[in-house]
Amino acid sequence: MPTVMYTPKDIFDQEFKTSMRGYDKKEVDEFLDDVIKDYEIFASTIEELRKENARLKEEAQKAPAASRPASPAASSSSSIAATTATNFDILKRISRLEKEVFGKQIIE
Template sequence: MASIKYSSKDIFDKDFKTTVRGYNKEEVDEFLDDIIKDYETYAALVKELQQENQRLKNSAAKPAAPTSYSQGSLPKEQATSVSNYDILRRLNRLEKEVFGKQIAEKGL
């Protein structure tokens, strides 16, 4: 990875030699001020992303807490990867158990 050559302080402290037909010093200073702001923004963003990256690495390294299931639920090998489909299927079975008699009486 490439290293950073200048800090925002280095950019701020930089003095250019003047010549008779040189650049407008005020215009150069304004441009460098904008560069410093951008540089500080990028540095803050990099630091924030590094912290988030470390946090995600730490959370991925921790083992997931085991989920307890009641009897009649999914087998243990499937317990760790419960999908939305599995949840909907179980919900459907529970609704049939709870509301089955009402559904049968109404003929739905």
């Protein structure tokens, strides 16, 4: 995993050489201030997510097997059964509608 190269303090303390046709120092400082704010937000968000991830891993290990979600294979087979039942129900409904609409014609 890549490591972080700069801390917010490193960005804040960074000094650049000035030249005759250089950038406006005030504008660069304002931009770097915004970068530092974003960087601090990212760092705190990453830390919060790491803590939440660790907590969720602990909960998952402590949870009994019965309360865990079914395996993908089991859920896919129940999903196929549900789809099949749904398709069968749709065919029954279509059949009933056809009898209502074309009732006399089907019987003849």
